[in-house]
Amino acid sequence: MLKLKNSIMNKLIAFGLLIVLASCSLLKSDGLKKNHEYVSESGLKYTIYEQNPKALKVDSGDVIYVHYVGSLEDSTIFDSSYDRNQPLKFQVGVGKVIKGWDEGLTYLHKGDSALFVIPANIAYGERAVGKIPANSTLRFVVKVVDIKKPIKPWNVEGKKRIYLDDSLSYVIVEKGEGEAAKTGDRVQMQYSGYFTDWKKFDSSYDNGEKPFEVILGRHRVIIGWDKGIVGMKVGEKRRLYIPYPLAYGEKGRMPIPPKSDLIFDVELVNLESINYPKFDLEGKDTVLMDNGVKYIVGKKTDGKKVKPHDVVSIAYVGKFLDGGVFDASYDRKDSLTFEVAAGKVIKGLDYGMLEMRVGEQVRFIIPYKLAYGESGREPVIPAKSDLIFDVDLLSKKDVKVTL
Template identity: 35%
Template sequence: MKVKFAVVALALSAILFACNKDGYKKSDSGLLYKIYNENSGEKIKEGDFVKVNLIYKTDSDSVLLNTYKMGRPYEFIVQKSMFKGDMMDAFKMLTKGDSASFKILADSIFSPKFGMQKMPPFIKSGSYLVFVVKVVDVKTKVAMEAEATKAVDKFVADSKLAFNKTNSGLRYLVTVPAPAGTPVKLGDTVKVHYTGKLLDGTKFDSSVDRKQPFELPVQKGMVIDGWVEALQLLKKGESATFIIPAKLAYGEMGNGPIPPNSPLVFDLQVLDVKPAKATASAPAAAQAPATAPASK
């Protein structure tokens, strides 16, 4: 009889441990979770692009972030977990359309072991942070790339312009030719004017608006790969429009006002070209603007 009682007690304690007083269950990774709405479908995987609405708050209900009030969902690529039971583990429990909440120890999130910032004074050690999540959309990397390619094809078709296409997928159209101009080569330093836009026409950066040309070395690591290729297609005095695939720009992560996996449209004008030999002993190159031309 004592043995039976011990078995029942052990089972009961396990249930209580796995499901605390406010209805949260505990996953194998130690994550506290509560699913409000669960849909059928493939679970989110590492590398997937997700769009979620998120309320992030302390366990005393002080809201730290609310994407509903911001007016746009949070978009990101699901990464490898930094620690067992973190939010990357949480998202991998969900699929498109799911809604849930998760509780994670504040000490884990602000652990210096993971290079996190110091815990704010209004968050107490030993307390939990609560994440209320609604998964708006999920796309695989392959689906994202296919969608971006389709969007570029539509942009080119709608423009009714004869864009050229390189092996990398870069599209370009020389709008002001300069047959006698100095060709841009890898390693040269160029002075350019540029305007960068998204495919929908949203402008995110322009040296023209600032009335300040941008000088840069044409080499990988200094600017996005798409610019390195694009500039070598031009000569001094030429202007062109380029459509740069996301993989040659900011890829899956995006950058500031540039959403993840966004092809970019640049109007480029080459004002001057300094051959590499003439600049070999020059000091380090000027800094790139904060948005588009900067390297990934």
């Protein structure tokens, strides 16, 4: 009798395993029925309307393009990508959208459409967001328009590693063409950043972002980038090995832990040399003001003279005494507007503006005590730095001062 029971039990266990295996097989083959409502463990309800099981499937980490219509349970529509004639683009599984979307979209393929009924706990919860009341169950009809798989580390096997100063090194993965990037150039980059264990912490490719734009040598990026991108040509792909002192240093910066050596795969997409206006200063007198500021008028006009509290707009280039540029309004393709003698800029520039007329071009040489002082402003301005400003006064507005 005991043997019979054991035999029956073994058969039941075997039968159960077959059911489990069959279920796993069904899931792996994406054997979901059209127009059938499924409910996941999280409470997400999903019904697939259009199905393309042979197409690329959505996975966590993919960048996808999705059209959608969002509505409340009473069918009130609160948002629609169709109204904007543009699908929503985002990376799946990294918290860019509500949890119900991050889960539900992984059941779909490119070209699939579905209905998601998302309970509040995996939507916006107790928060009211725009037209969505707190604790709302949401309905989304979604269509996956396109899928882009996350980029992987480039293959550099057999390629030479080149070492620069400060332990910075790089590998040229693919050669580019044209002029080489230099300090002061505006560059556009695509990139992926990795820790030394190859865990990815950021990627412009994966995020579906436009190329990252920066002017080299302006301390707008880590030192390893400012140095490592110099010499690249458009179309070039380069792997940078950046020691932590040239990255985010001893303290780090979220999500970068302290003392983290980093690896970047970077591609130079575009390169633009920035040409600043050259002031005609040859043979012109240098005037020393009582406060220590020196100035040279390159272009003189009969325009209105600046008074205290006037609001002026200027184009400028800021330089060190060796000619190295640290800032320029031309970099941003914009002008700087501020109130004169109101503490909005360094003292030396405030003093200098009072010597200018609209339309004039003047070079100011400002002693460090009237600039950024004894301490400077690291990492851009070193301590005790005398500075040069080439200033073009574009316009001014008289401001009435009420007594």
